[in-house]
Amino acid sequence: MNFHRLLTSAFFVTWLAASLRLSGPVLLAALGETFAECSGVLNVGIEGTILLGALASFLTAYVTGMVWMSLLAAMLTGVVFNLLLAWMYVTVRASQVVVGLVFNVLALGIAATVYRRALGESAGPQSVAMFPALHIPWLSGLPFLGPVLFGQTILFYLTLGLVLLAHVLLFRTRFGLALRAAGENPSAADAAGISVARMRYTGVLIGGATAGMAGAYLVLAQIGLFRESIVSGQGFIALGIVIFGRWSPWKAALAAIVFGACDALQLSLQLTGVNIPPQLLLSLPYIVTILAISGLFGGRAIQPAALMVPYAKD
């Protein structure tokens, strides 16, 4: 089979297109979490925030049918819940891992309870309006690149735009410099007149907004309905992507695509009828994440120096 045929084979095209599509939620969550971690906070609760964002977007879409409104609702939800988390992390200075972990259980409880209340106990899964796949004129007609790159939903393109915005914000603005200083050397930031607490709150809230968006992406651009297991560890994988992406937005994007590829492999192989146990493929993203953060490729030495260290001025 020659190269051209391989590239345009249904398998390959479907796989790559799906890779990009599936990388969206994880990338969105990782972008915001990058801000949080650069400011010095590790937010394990991101998994719960994504779930709550997904729920908010689903309910809004269910009631109003308007996808953009639902996206906004999801972002707002993420910000509100992360405000609580930020308070616990920065002001109360409780253990970040513990708070995040317990919050995930809380989020699961809230999601399950509110969902069943809204839809009634006996109702089955309901589908909602989704973001349609855009077919950019002319470009989406290109062989291979067409369906892969130019047939995605607008939410995907929005995500790519956010990668650029995140990079600029983090590395080319005064705010980004101050934020990163708070996570590298809070005393130095303090000595320079920066409020470390304010930087950390902001970082966590940005994380909340994008995690909410990630939840909306899952519902509105990927699956089309809500279930309690909709997140399935993608929040934790986003944490791994932040590490694998070395706390840089564009590298996180690459890492997210790798993750998406693993995830999509399972879908695409089903097309070809290859006889591999589906669980093996499903576990690939998790195993790859483990390897990525195992420290084989550089461990704690490269993370923000003050990550997870609470800062208390006397």
Add this chain to the structure above:
Amino acid sequence: MKLIERRVTPVDSPFAIACSMAVAVVAAMVVTSLLFVLYGANPLQAYGALFHEPFATWRGFGYTLVRTAPLALIALGTIVSWRSGFGYLGFEGCFVIGAAATSWLALSTAPGAAIGPLPFFAFLLMPLLLSFAAGALWAGVVALMRARFGGNEVLISLMTNYVAILIVQYLVSGPMRAPGGVPETAQLPRATWLPFILHGTRAHAGILLALLATLLVWVSLRKTPLGYELIVSGLNPSAARFGGIDVGGRLVLAAFLAGGLGALAGTVEVLGVQHRLMDGISGGVGFTGIIVALLAKLNPLAVIPAAVLYGGMTVGANAMQRRAGIPSSITFILQSLIVLMVLASDILRRYRVNLAALRPVVKTETR
């Protein structure tokens, strides 16, 4: 004088701590009752239903003990690892791995299978040992990554949960599946079932294992040189090194013990309740168990009461759903809110309330 003033150092008398914990628990219950009201239910009635069945009925109490055993074992695993400075969160994984190992072994004692039938007490030790070893190795790999490569054990162990669950999913859909379409194994031979211990209930011997484990963990941590070294390594690695302790080696050992305990929780569930391996056997107990440990403030002696409380709440949740129409998932909210509020209540100890500031200032005028 200001009404609320910041202290120089937070107060930490046992009384203050108990007070702030009590405030936290009450606050959590108040917030949750708002949710009850949203459902159109009477909070007092709902709480009554929640707590009555598991603690005031004999049969319900039996179920409570059933729920308590795996929670306690996982909480103990959390305590051993966290207090040694190893932030392990992979108990969901250890649970299902232990359950899988146990099921495999038990099925092998079925008539005609590899090992063949064994008398119960001869059999019992085997799944405990095998399961413990499997869980120990499962957690040990993560410890290795931390010790040798500096990997973040918190995230890695979270990931391993999903891998373990998928492994078990594979097993019950493939190699270990019973004939028929359902993804679960055949029922385990009757001879492997844990005996019931309370007449009229389904409470099984697993709770005894949990009690024994609690005792062992408490004694080891408090009264052996090994436990001393684990605790010192967790509290202060510098001082530990200065005192001649091999901090890295102790970390790996803590991982083994924690993983083994988590796996035993799976064993107990399989041999005492489910009697087969299936997908979703854990029901999130790997995380609830951690929450129980947090509520017990990482003290082994407080594990059993905390586990009984949370186990009971899980049992009562179903009753509450039947009687007051409130979904059982509300217990997740209550269980996690309590711990979050307890953590947040710490901030109360940083402030002092000066009631004297409320007294009106008497102005004297002089002419």
Add this chain to the structure above:
Amino acid sequence: MPAFAMRKIVKRFPGIVANRDVDLTIEAGEIHALLGENGAGKSTLMQILYGFHSMDSGSILIDGEPVRITSTKDAIALGIGMVHQEFMLVRRFSVVENTVLGLKENAGPMLDLHQASRRLRRLSDQHHLAIDPHAQVQHLPIGVQQRVEILKLLYRDARLLILDEPTAVLTVHEKDQLFSVLRALRDQGRSIVIVTHKLQEVMELADRVTVMRDGRVVGAVSTRETSEQELARLMVGRDVNLRAHRVPIERGRAVLRIDGLHARDEVGQEKVRGISLDVHAGEIVGIAGVDGNGQSQLAEAIMHLLAANQGRVFLNDQEVTRLTVAQHRALGLSYIPADRRHVGSIPEMSIADNAILGSHRERTRGLFLDKRRIREHAERLIARFGVRAASTGAMAGKLSGGNLQKLILGREMMQDAAAIVVEQPTRGLDVGAVESVWLELLRERERGTAILLISAELEELMNLADRIAVMFEGRIVGILNAASVTVEKLGLMISGIALPNATPDQSA
């Protein structure tokens, strides 16, 4: 009218009064030295001026007008800048990024590093402080990092530059360069304060000097009108109202032998530069010197908590250089670290549990810790060493500094060690506690233990030590026998000035 004045500054921390009614005046176009030993209160005073700490009472005046400084932002806005002992630099950032951190240069949110680097280069050329704006700080040698810190202040056009122990991390050549930069800045009309304990530099660089001791100002003079001897006397004081009875005893053989030891700290700087010393049985050898001249690293290298890159350590003629801490203890070499709360003890554990750290494996009955014997041991300890505690079950963190130190001393001394390395044993303790600790050390000496006593307190060394070696910048500047020790001689040697008849590198 003075450019900067601090009047009647009082600052308290839990358990200590750091500044008592301190007055300080700094003129424009002057280099002013703030001189004193560890704990004199100089750094705290400057932290207050820079807005890092708040004062309890007092006032600050700039050009005669009272000002309020509640945060570093205020101080920076008033033209005050500070270079801390531990540089406030983000190691992963570049020089220019560190410089513009926290500044609002232009209207928009975007960083303009190009313009900033141009301005930085101009300043760097103007003041002869050569740097590369785009270099990452973590790759720069410490001397260059300091230049970055100074440039940060100049970038903000600071009128007052405060430098806290600036030469602690510099080579001689770098120090000379720094001094010429500072003189040039002074000639421009800026005010400079250097906080230091080094007399020679004070005389070399400063126009005026204020001496602090125990939180108070004990003298403010122009350097032309004083001498090193006088400053040394002011700095160290004659408050020797504590006395210990050191019985002259015949010392035994050399128990602890240190031979040409070299060691680097975690950032790679060589802190121990060839130390050779013998400590005999029944002898206390003191190591004098202000913190930061390599003493901690020496102690850690002896115990192999830090790897020595050259040299050897012998205990009773057996080489112990690379043995583990546990092995050191087993052979009879004990260590009492300076940080009693974070390395020497575990505050969250009970007194009894702390009392067995290091010897916990021996105190067992079968598989278990013998709690009864442990409690008895702890009770004996607190009785013998006078530790005031409610019970052996009380949390060690609740003990006062003095009692905690006695606990740690007791733990190590009851191990029956052949040699003990003690570091800053009485730091932060009240008079009564100091006396008890001294008594214990002397008793141990009488029992024939070899003791290496590292201390920044001259009084302590003069009372306890049979011989005093002075460490300065990683080397021994000289060793004096107890008989020939005077405060002035020690003061000079501590500040780096070697004396003609004090012989270094010899166990006289």
